[in-house]
Amino acid sequence: MSLTRRLTIGCFLLLAIGLTALSHERAIAQKSDAPVTPDWVAEIENVFIRSEDCKQCHDRHYEEWKGMREQTPDLKTFGRVDAALLHGTSLESPVFRTVLGVWMQTKPTPDEQQRCLSCHVPSTTVFPQHAEKIVAQVLAGKPQVEGIGCATCHMIGAVSATPGPPPTFKLMPGKTLYGPFANPEENLVHIGAQSDLFRGANYCTSCHFDKVKDVTKRELPGEILQGTICQDCHMEPSTGSSTSKRGSMTRAIGRHWFRGVVIPGTLLKNRNLQAEWMPRVDIEVAKSNNTVEGTTLVKMGSLPHSFPDGDPVLKQVLLTITVKDAAGKVLAEETKRFGLPYDKILRGPIPDPFIKGGNTRKVPFAYSMPAGSTPASVEAVLSYALIPTPEPVLREAYLATLKNDKERDEAKHVLDEYQQPRLLTYRVKTL
Known part of the structure; x- marks a missing residue:
């Protein structure tokens, strides 16, 4: 073999060895940069399989749950979420991270932290010892566990038959996944079993417990919507297969995006529903002499459904009462806030919402008028906010925990946007 040929072969061998070594070093570097899955995360996922695994057979429901097919209308149109936050973002949501971060400045106990996560991460009811670790990951913006996923919802095998501290669902960890179908298709991945819970309102109210008069009832006992359940509106009815397997059975199925209050099509086509759902205000x-006094009556129709928002803990209701003279000059004004501040959240029993369906809330008022004035009208404006307004010390303490100005700006935007009140309804009474 000539010297030139030997040198050429040698160069190629050295180059090959060098490239192999470089590739190996890059692989090691990439592997070291990848997040390491802690043993406790693997422990949870061994019982509650990730939804990405379910996607292999249930791609349509996965994409709806994750928000990959259609965004919720209010997020797309208005840039914020009012009662339509996707279940698939229960831990990833910047709103949840920010509110949790502010609440953590009130020094909740480990039990209170687990209670907070019990609906956002149902698996913590089985693994309560990992709640503090999950909180730390959420605050760091890198949750490794799944919040409300396929497994957590479809492992619910029972709910409490009597009213009790929420949540009232009972998880059945194992290889069986529950659903609404009487004859689930056989597969090699998991056992399927029918549960009547998936056709009942008591399934949803195990977490959304403030929405109805009685969380143990299977149906919403409204006069107009007799026989209706939560899923009829919030899991838009469709037809198709729940799996992507060729030849799968076509059935009546529900969409898995769980749309919330912004369902304009439903409201517009059903004026009875609109009349029953929306709150109303009257003034007595x-x-x-120099005093104006009376009562504001906030009413909800026979539909047993509080409004707005699916969150039973954070939301705030504001009632602003204003007395004016004939020229429109304000003679007296007061805003009454109903809802828990951050330092009272999950400390003791969760109070009833401001108003439940089928009930009337009476709010008294009394104001002294300025000398020489003549009151001509009383206005009552009902508004809501999705989160409490934090005390300045709590807000600044949380912002100080964030890594950089970008994170702080994002947190400020969330707090400023979601604590802003949104109008529900109003009434003017002429004196």
Whole structure:
């Protein structure tokens, strides 16, 4: 073999060895950069398989759950979420991270932290010892466990038959996944079993417990919507197969995006529903000498459904009462806030919402008028906010925990946007 040929072969061998070594070093570097799955995360996922695994057979439902097919209408149109936050973002949501971060400044106990996560991460009811670790990951913006996933919802095998501290669902960890179908298709991945819970309102109210009069009832006992359940509106009815397997049975199925309050098509085509759902305000008032006093009546129809938002803990309701003279000059004004501040959240029993369906909330008022003034009207404006307004010390303490100005700006935007009140309804009473 000539010297030139030997040198050429040698160069190629050296190059090959060098490239192999470089590739190996890059692979090691990439592997070291990848997040390491802690043993406790693997322990949870051994019982609650990740939804990405379910996607292999249930791609349509996965994409709806994750928000990959259609965004919820209010997020797409208005840039914020009012009662339509996807279940698939229960831990990834910047709103949840920010609110949790502010609440953590109130020094909740480990039990209170687990209670907070019990609906956002149902697996913590089986693994309560990992709640603090999950909180730390959420606050760091890198949750490795799944929040409300396929497995957590489809492992619910029972709910409490009597009202009790929420959540009232009972998880059945194992290889069996529950659903609404009487004859689930056989597969090599998991056992399928029918549960009547998936056709009942008591399934949803195990977490959304403030929405109805009685969380143990299977149906919403409204007069107009007799026989209706939560899923009829919030899991838009469709037809198709729940799996992507060729030849799978076509059935009546529900969409898995769980749309919330912004369902304009449903409201517009059903005026009875609109009348039953939306709150109304009346004013009973009397004036004497220099005083205006009375009662504001906030009413909900026979549909047993509080409004707005699916969150039973954070939301705030604001009632602003204003007395004006004939020229529109404000003589007296007061805003009454109903809802828990951050330092009272999950400390003790969760109070009833401001108003439940089929009930009337009476809010008294009394104001002294300025000398020489003549009151002509009383206005009542009902608004809501999705989160409490934090005390300045709590807000600044949380912002100080964030890594950089970008994260702080994002947190400020969330707090400023979601604590802003949104109008529900109003009433003017002429004196």
